[in-house]
Amino acid sequence: MLFDNDHDDDEDATFVIQRSTVSNAFLKHVPTGRAAQASLLVVMTTFTYAESDEDYKGLRYQSGFGNHFSSEALPGSLPVGQNNPLVCPYGLYAEQISGSAFTAPRDNNFRSWLYRIKPSVTHEPFTPRFPKHEFLVNDFTASEKVDTTPTQLRWKPMKIPESPTDFLEGLFTICGAGSPFLRHGYAIHLYAANKSMENYAFANADGDFLIVPQEGRLLVKTEFGKLLASPGEIIVLQQGFRFSVCLPDGPSRGYVAEVYDGHFRLPELGPIGANGLAAPRDFMVPTAWFDNTQYSEFKVVQKFGGELFEARQTFSPFNVVAWDGNYAPYKYDMKKFCPFNTVLFDHADPSINTVLTLPSERPGVAVLDLVVFPPRWLTAEHTFRPPYFHRNCMSEFMGLIYGSYEGKAEGFLPGGSSLHNCMTPHGVDTITYENTIARGCETPTKISEETLAFMFESSLIPKVTKWALASPHLDKDYYKGWVGLQSHFAIENANGRT
């Protein structure tokens, strides 16, 4: 019972940029200079980050996409003029995390330096996590848990579990292609959770996560700081980052794209010019924050080759006092997307709404695109304005965050999903078609501010998990939305439908 037909209206999607989580009162008493740093060490050992409901209300972000960022939670904690000094400020350890090969070209070279209280290597050996997670797939080339079908698929919204379930426990795979062992492909997961991850962090060695919360905010603690995301925003957590997902609003659900090839980038703008679509300024990167608490046990759970392993340690992995680099998590508010479209006739391809893309080695062909369908004006004259009927060599997975998608009058609910696989025909349903023709389109209309849909589009053909195909919430009547389309063909009517 992974899906549910019930759905409450989406939660408050207020965007938050706030002050540092590091206590200002603490910082006011921080001395400066080398001599003072010894006394700070004493202060730090007694500094305990206080978790509370207010904890996420003081977040501050850095702005930009792909920038080289710097952030320090204590003044002077970043080394000056070098990455790896013999002795770091405050006695911190220097540790690099690389998100690309050392020798990757500059525009595709990602790494950050983390200055932390203890290095990541300080843990007991990894062992397989028990009980095993039965609903994750990552190697779609060999898994027996997946199947293929060319038919149109749609699922009703997933159900929030009744038993205690955190983000990782509530994560399950819907479809995907390729394998992280080959560094090529992707997986699409859903999650439904009702409790925060406690005293453990998750890291994904297989690829990057792009998380799309649909209901309930996510507060994600990372080694780089904290990110708070409401429905309508996305969070990207790249390969290797350790993070814990907390649920400040309680139950939460959403979508996750995992990519194995590399990292998302902004699409080229071509003739659009220098401005438009997702603006680099609107990507938010966390500021440094650290937890120096001693734990009797803190676990790091790592997904490696699709399997979960865990290692014990006595400190939080969120012990990074300062960091510097261009390999960092970020969030983006899709409501800030600046859409472009036709202003006279016909319908642009949905690629005009690309937020982020992960290019393949073939020019113009994506491993995975994130495409958004935001509120916007429809102005085309003598044009069928909703999405056109089509078949596509790319495969399209769609989700609805809130509202009502323009191409589906019925059945596609917030929290629901659809998959139109390679060359599977699709388009608007019968009701939408008939209403559009009856209404005409000479008057500009605006898609509601209360609607936000998105698509993961891939050149790789996804296989679908057997549990997703067997789910009682798979909409077996999906095809009926189209079989009612009537023939309006009339050989005597050469000028179109009357």
Ligand SMILES: [Fe+2]
């Ligand atoms: Fe499509």
